[in-house]
Amino acid sequence: MRGSASGLSLALAGLALVTLPWWSGDLYQLHLVSLIGAYWVLVAGLNLVVGFAGQLSIGHVGLLAVGAYGFAVLAGTLGLDPLLVLPLCGALGGAAGLLLGLPSLRLPGFYFAMATMAFALIVTELSLAWGGLTGGGTGLSVPGFPAPFHTPWGQYWLILAIGAAVTAMTWGIARRMWGRALIAVRDSEVAAASVGINVFRVKLTVFVFSGVTAGLGGALFAALQTYITPDTFVFEIGLFFFVCIIIGGRGSILGPLIGTAVLTALPELVAPLAKLGTFFYGLTLLIVVLLVPEGIGRLVEVLAARLRAEPHRSHEVRPDLARLRRALTSQAGASPPVGEPPPVGETRPPEAPALAREALP
Amino acid sequence: MSAASLPAALPEAGGLAAESVAKRFGGVTALDAVSLDLRPGEIHGLIGPNGSGKTTLLNLLSGYYRPDAGEVRLDGEALSRRSVQRRPRLGIARTFQKPRLLGHLTVLDNAMLGAWRDVRAGFLATALGLPSVLREETDLRERAADLVHGVGLGHAIHRRANLLEHAEQRFLEIARALALRPRFLLLDEPAGGLTGAEIAHLADIVRTIRDGGIGVLLVEHHTDFVFRVCGRVTTLDRGRLIKHGTPDEVRTDAEVVRVYLGA
Numbered sequence: 001m002r003g004s005a006s007g008l009s010l011a012l013a014g015l016a017l018v019t020l021p022w023w024s025g026d027l028y029q030l031h032l033v034s035l036i037g038a039y040w041v042l043v044a045g046l047n048l049v050v051g052f053a054g055q056l057s058i059g060h061v062g063l064l065a066v067g068a069y070g071f072a073v074l075a076g077t078l079g080l081d082p083l084l085v086l087p088l089c090g091a092l093g094g095a096a097g098l099l100l101g102l103p104s105l106r107l108p109g110f111y112f113a114m115a116t117m118a119f120a121l122i123v124t125e126l127s128l129a130w131g132g133l134t135g136g137g138t139g140l141s142v143p144g145f146p147a148p149f150h151t152p153w154g155q156y157w158l159i160l161a162i163g164a165a166v167t168a169m170t171w172g173i174a175r176r177m178w179g180r181a182l183i184a185v186r187d188s189e190v191a192a193a194s195v196g197i198n199v200f201r202v203k204l205t206v207f208v209f210s211g212v213t214a215g216l217g218g219a220l221f222a223a224l225q226t227y228i229t230p231d232t233f234v235f236e237i238g239l240f241f242f243v244c245i246i247i248g249g250r251g252s253i254l255g256p257l258i259g260t261a262v263l264t265a266l267p268e269l270v271a272p273l274a275k276l277g278t279f280f281y282g283l284t285l286l287i288v289v290l291l292v293p294e295g296i297g298r299l300v301e302v303l304a305a306r307l308r309a310e311p312h313r314s315h316e317v318r319p320d321l322a323r324l325r326r327a328l329t330s331q332a333g334a335s336p337p338v339g340e341p342p343p344v345g346e347t348r349p350p351e352a353p354a355l356a357r358e359a360l361p
Numbered sequence: 362m363s364a365a366s367l368p369a370a371l372p373e374a375g376g377l378a379a380e381s382v383a384k385r386f387g388g389v390t391a392l393d394a395v396s397l398d399l400r401p402g403e404i405h406g407l408i409g410p411n412g413s414g415k416t417t418l419l420n421l422l423s424g425y426y427r428p429d430a431g432e433v434r435l436d437g438e439a440l441s442r443r444s445v446q447r448r449p450r451l452g453i454a455r456t457f458q459k460p461r462l463l464g465h466l467t468v469l470d471n472a473m474l475g476a477w478r479d480v481r482a483g484f485l486a487t488a489l490g491l492p493s494v495l496r497e498e499t500d501l502r503e504r505a506a507d508l509v510h511g512v513g514l515g516h517a518i519h520r521r522a523n524l525l526e527h528a529e530q531r532f533l534e535i536a537r538a539l540a541l542r543p544r545f546l547l548l549d550e551p552a553g554g555l556t557g558a559e560i561a562h563l564a565d566i567v568r569t570i571r572d573g574g575i576g577v578l579l580v581e582h583h584t585d586f587v588f589r590v591c592g593r594v595t596t597l598d599r600g601r602l603i604k605h606g607t608p609d610e611v612r613t614d615a616e617v618v619r620v621y622l623g624a
Binding site: 168169170172173176177178180181183184187188190191193194195196197198199205206209251313314315316317318319320321323324325326327328329330 | 423425445446447448449450454455457461462463464465466470473474475476477478480482484487488489490494497498501504507508510511512513514515516517520524525526528529532537538539540541559562565566569570572573575
């Protein structure tokens with residue numbers, strides 16, 4: 001797939017982040033980059049859902065809140081070791097993702113988006129209602145991590161390590177068979193079904209993964225904030241995550257990373273933009289959607305393609321029958337017995353009606 | 362109508378068969394008690410005027426529709442309850458009248474997608490890039506590359522699919538379907554919009570597929586092409602089977618000539 005240029009940029013970005021302590025002594029900047037990192041842990045997983053599988057979730061702030069409150073309660077109220085609580089928050093987020101995804105991922109796009117929005121609103125209301133657990137409107141204070149992650153720098157390294165691991169995982173998914181399957185689900189459910197992709201199961205798998213990263217991101221976010229209330233998780237944050245991905249570009253990993261960094265940092269660093277608030281996000285979204293619908297991640301690629309003269313392309317089809325024959329016979333040898341039992345753990349409910357949406361030939 | 366007499370009892374095993382299937386859409390009967398069997402290693406033509414139910418029958422065989430009456434069987438086993446995503450795993454592959462490719466992916470990626478049913482790597486193993494996953498990925502890529510070259514798209518293997526011309530898209534759909542390692546391949550008007558030279562290539566490819574032991578169903582308007590490559594031909598008219606037999610029997614049948622081929 002799309003090549004080494006993205007890999008090189010990622011490597012450079014990684015180098016810059018690892019060496020940050022040596023060229024910036026500013027704690028505020030450090031906090032900002034840590035915040036971007038915590039957001040990115042969530043956005044990286046969400047990117048597989050939105051940018052690759054094409055499922056428009058706008059309510060991931062609800063899953064962020066689940067992870068954040070989970071961390072505050074388990075590590076703060078119950079006093080468990082924060083480093084142990086961190087994976088628990090991932091599991092909690094994954095479980096919440098499963099709970100949300102099971103009923104909603106069968107819905108067509110618009111209704112799915114509404115279901116995720118409803119989920120985010122419900123989580124906020126629950127965090128108010130369960131005052132005994134969440135502190136209600138007053139909120140909860142959140143403990144930090146133990147040494148060596150107790151300093152701002154230590155926390156930064158922890159977030160960086162988790163962010164890098166999550167990025168590597170989404171990268172691994174995107175460029176292999178699972179990535180192709182996700183894009184098939186996004187671009188043509190008919191084509192996906194024709195090669196035997198269980199569309200619902202693929203969607204659910206990637207959605208649960210995004211729940212895990214949202215839970216992790218929520219825990220890191222809470223530790224950074226040191227104090228959380230229901231107001232910390234306003235619905236606009238869910239939209240913000242979504243916009244980061246759209247601006248970054250669908251089907252890209254570097255793009256949404258840039259999107260998250262720019263949209264988080266710009267309003268903080270440029271005071272006039274902060275006053276604009278949500279308006280700034282809206283304006284950026286409008287500009288990108290109108291001018292570079294492929295997203296800023298693809299901007300360089302798109303510009304380069306426009307500048308480069310289109311080479312003469314052959315379109316002549318010349319079958320290589322010997323090679324075709326060889327491919328067919330070698331395949332027959334590898335063929336499993338007819339009527340093989342389905343892989344373990346696969347129970348497929350009848351799903352034909354889901355396909356009726358896409359017109360058949 | 363004497364021609365409506367159905368073919369003799371279908372073989373119980375070793376084929377994909379529609380048995381007296383019927384399909385209605387609202388008040389319209391698209392198919393009425395039609396039977397057809399497809400055997401391994403044959404090319405079976407399905408012809409008829411527009412709206413005669415050819416594509417409906419293909420959609421029943423590939424599971425996109427469920428029959429209102431009758432049954433679809435694979436090796437004698439009833440399939441109608443199996444969901445559409447199940448059919449490819451049973452070895453039934455298809456192409457579409459209007460090619461359904463993923464325009465943002467390359468030709469090779471599109472062909473590889475066809476091998477999804479052979480993917481054993483789980484989500485987590487893939488995310489972690491375990492060695493077994495990488496090996497599987499390499500194997501599938503090599504196989505898909507052979508098929509892409511085999512159907513004649515070697516020149517475009519790394520091109521994005523939305524830059525392909527019409528004929529290339531049709532051949533890529535065949536490569537993708539073959540990547541499934543199908544036992545039966547259902548082609549929906551593969552010659553539509555192709556030039557004479559391209560149809561000749563298509564005929565070579567379809568024969569090669571047949572020689573590989575795959576049963577090919579050819580839904581097609583291009584009757585010269587059908588009579589040239591098919592071993593058996595079934596003719597539909599207004600949802601009913603009017604003639605089934607060898608190309609010569611069908612070509613000379615009075616009813617087929619009257620409703621379809623013309624005098």
